[in-house]
Amino acid sequence: MSRSESSWRFAPLWGALALLGLAFVSLSLGRLGIDPGEVLAVSLRRLAGDFTEAPSRAEIVLWNVRLPRVLAAVSVGAALSAAGAAYQGLFHNPLAAPDVLGVSAGASLGAMLGLFFSLPVAAVQGLAFAGGLSAVAVVQAIAALVRQRDPALVLVLAGVAVSSLCGATISLIKLLADPYTQLPTMTYWMLGSLGAVTLHDLTVTMPALVAGVVVMTLLRWRLTVLSFGDEDARAVGLDVAWLRGVFIAAATLVTAAAVSISGVIGWIGLVIPHVARLVAGPDFSRLLPVALLLGGAFLLVVDTLARSVMDIEIPLGILTAVVGAPFFLFLLARGERGW
Amino acid sequence: MDERFEYRPMNGRLLALAAIGALLLGGLAARDGDRRVVTDSAGRHVEIPARVERVFAAGAPASVAVYVVAPETLLGWALPLSESQRAYLTPQAADLQLRGRLTGRSNTASLESVIATRPDLIVDVGEVDDTYVSLADQVQRQTGIPYLIVAGRLDRTPQMLATLGDWLGRPERGRELSERAEAILADLRAGIAEISPDRRPRVYLARGPSGLETSLSGSINAELIELLGATNVAETTPATGNPQVSIEQILHWSPDVILALDPRFVAAIRDDAAWRSVPAVRNGRVYLAPELPFGWIDAPPSVNRLLGARWAAGVLYRDRFSDDIRPLVRDFFSRFYHVELDPERLGRLLDSIHGH
Structure with missing residues (x-):
């Protein structure tokens, strides 16, 4: 590494400040024109706890529409990116994404069931969260039963199998769903959107997100060792199986929580960790904060485009790939650092 | 052949x-x-x-x-x-x-x-x-x-x-x-012709549990709105399809009336500050379309919409189409759906209309 340790210590701080600036810009953008001065005035008045005036339309838009979306975009993006970084280290596999163990497929199956039975939105979110956790629990159970092989490989293969089972069931549900009322909602869920996110959704999912990220932060050094290989980790006295289980639990928790409010958003969990690695190198204690910040910033930019470019919303799953792929290829062509 | x-x-x-x-x-x-x-x-x-x-x-x-x-x-x-x-x-x-x-x-x-x-x-x-x-x-x-x-x-x-x-x-x-x-359509045309353009509402068609899916003005799924001489606020190019839109865009469109397909949406917006800023919601002009035996506005876009058009005319133009819709509903079910509605079943069918 050419950079000194001291410059790295403050990097997350600068990154966080940049993200805050980006959030302010995002708050000022949208289908309704609200000038940045008013954004600032409303923010300051709210932060000072002044709720005396009846809220203006601009205030409602800022507080009830844009703020939840900005917060959701940052937290969902950060969560997916951090989970992807953890999985890639955990499985020594650059193609690992948060859904490698079936969490997205399980969450989708839960959500599709909820939509098929026309359950309330909160129940759909709950089923998505539970479905994501259950799918990974099943994968873990299978891996625990199959002991004689490389455990990381068994996990990934079991994840592939469980994902395709969930995928098949989802296809069946879509066949039986009402093509005019249920099917479009299902399709949009699978493409991801933050359009319906409320502050309440955020308060419900935030504990799971924060808990997962805290666990990853506390164990960041151990993951660095683990990413060098199981043998090396055992040599320095780490309980590899236990550590892997804890990381999978943490990454699954954040991914399931994120997906339950956003629907499936591809690309971020796979590629942002690579971008983060280009910036920060393979050391997970540096990689994690960079991945969190980059993931949050990336989804914030993408979601701002999704809600403000056209009259209609552009599904996030489409935009993440369209915006992300060229950017990633550009970095790949320029970067010299390997991983 | x-x-x-x-x-x-x-x-x-x-x-x-x-x-x-x-x-x-x-x-x-x-x-x-x-x-x-x-x-x-x-x-x-x-x-x-x-x-x-x-x-x-x-x-x-x-x-x-x-x-x-x-x-x-x-x-x-x-x-x-x-x-x-x-x-x-x-x-x-x-x-x-x-x-x-x-x-x-x-x-x-x-x-x-x-x-x-x-x-x-x-x-x-x-x-x-x-x-x-x-x-x-x-x-x-x-x-x-x-x-x-x-x-x-x-x-x-x-x-x-x-x-x-x-x-x-x-x-x-x-x-x-x-x-x-033809008689149903002619009756609607005659009634709507008497309504001056400035009294024709701007309508948002809310689909899905969040109400954030809609049908664009050129879509077969929303043509009932234009048939009734009203304006579908979701006029964009390309003008067909059923996209997602943001609540902010709906605030921008500022519809006078919302026609809704999903009861979960109608229940959810009551306590939502953003939705309450939409004129249609503020003025209590959100109407849930009946859905039996087939959707009255869409779902699917077929003969079922004839009855839906007359119902929607009643909610869009309350003064002009104020007469009781029940005889028409009973007649339509009998002629088109081969089903005789007794008062109890008719009542249950229309509950969903008057409930909102």
């Missing part, structure tokens, strides 16, 4: 009957024995049996239309039906299976399963464009079953009913339904 049609042996009596039927039928269609050539809405000349007894509906709109015109010919539904929907259909129709669909949103019926039901005819109702025409040609070539497309735009419903009556061997019934449909 070639001899591949002759997959099913016909007995002599049936042939004779068919021949007599063919002779008795008037109209422009050219006849050749027990078969005749008809022209569909896409201008395709298709040879069909003069006597049609088994009809495969290619999509949900066709299911409804065939059920309305000739329920005994319908082989199955192209859309899943709930228990509450079945309760408002004839017992025979309520027992019919889900057969999947060949057109519309993601096809689900395999050609083999279509052939296995031994249809005399495949009928599609809906938009007529190159995609659907080529699909019809292809399915007809592969299965040897005549495949007809009839335009399903709402204002063409009378013609659609008459055409189906002719094809399905119920010309009298087709004509009768066609006249009734």
Whole structure:
């Protein structure tokens, strides 16, 4: 590494400040024109706890529409990116994404069931969260039963199998769903959107997100060792199986929580960790904060485009790939650092 | 068409009957024995049996239309039906299976399963464009079953009913339904013509549990709004399809009235500050469309929308269309859905209207 340790210590701080600036810009953008001065005035008045005036339309838009979306975009993006970084280290596999163990497929199956039975939105979110956790629990159970092989490989293969089972069931549900009322909602869920996110959704999912990220932060050094290989980790006295289980639990928790409010958003969990690695190198204690910040910033930019470019919303799953792929290829062509 | 049609042996009596039927039928269609050539809405000349007894509906709109015109010919539904929907259909129709669909949103019926039901005819109702025409040609070539497309735009419903009556061997019934449909549309046109343009509302069609899916102004799924002389706020280019929109965009559009398809949406917006800033919500002008036995505004876009159009006229123009809708509902269910509504069932059906 050419950079000194001291410059790295403050990097997350600068990154966080940049993200805050980006959030302010995002708050000022949208289908309704609200000038940045008013954004600032409303923010300051709210932060000072002044709720005396009846809220203006601009205030409602800022507080009830844009703020939840900005917060959701940052937290969902950060969560997916951090989970992807953890999985890639955990499985020594650059193609690992948060859904490698079936969490997205399980969450989708839960959500599709909820939509098929026309359950309330909160129940759909709950089923998505539970479905994501259950799918990974099943994968873990299978891996625990199959002991004689490389455990990381068994996990990934079991994840592939469980994902395709969930995928098949989802296809069946879509066949039986009402093509005019249920099917479009299902399709949009699978493409991801933050359009319906409320502050309440955020308060419900935030504990799971924060808990997962805290666990990853506390164990960041151990993951660095683990990413060098199981043998090396055992040599320095780490309980590899236990550590892997804890990381999978943490990454699954954040991914399931994120997906339950956003629907499936591809690309971020796979590629942002690579971008983060280009910036920060393979050391997970540096990689994690960079991945969190980059993931949050990336989804914030993408979601701002999704809600403000056209009259209609552009599904996030489409935009993440369209915006992300060229950017990633550009970095790949320029970067010299390997991983 | 070639001899591949002759997959099913016909007995002599049936042939004779068919021949007599063919002779008795008037109209422009050219006849050749027990078969005749008809022209569909896409201008395709298709040879069909003069006597049609088994009809495969290619999509949900066709299911409804065939059920309305000739329920005994319908082989199955192209859309899943709930228990509450079945309760408002004839017992025979309520027992019919889900057969999947060949057109519309993601096809689900395999050609083999279509052939296995031994249809005399495949009928599609809906938009007529190159995609659907080529699909019809292809399915007809592969299965040897005549495949007809009839335009399903709402204002063409009378013609659609008459055409189906002719094809399905119920010309009298087709004509009768066609006249009734024309009367409903004429009544609406006459009433709307009296309403000055500045009193016509701007309407948002809310779909999905969050209400953040809509149908653009050019979409067949939203044409009821324009038929009623109102403006669909979701006018964008390209103007077809059912996209997602943001609540901020809806605030920008500022609709006077919201027509909703999902009860979860109507329940959710009561406590939502952002939605309450929309004029329609503030003024209590959010209306949940009834959905039995088929959606009254859309879902599917078929004959069912005739009744929905009259209902929607009542909520958009309360002064002009203030008369009691119940006699019309009872009459429509009797004529079109073959179901007599007793006061109790009629009451339950309309509860969903007055509840909001």
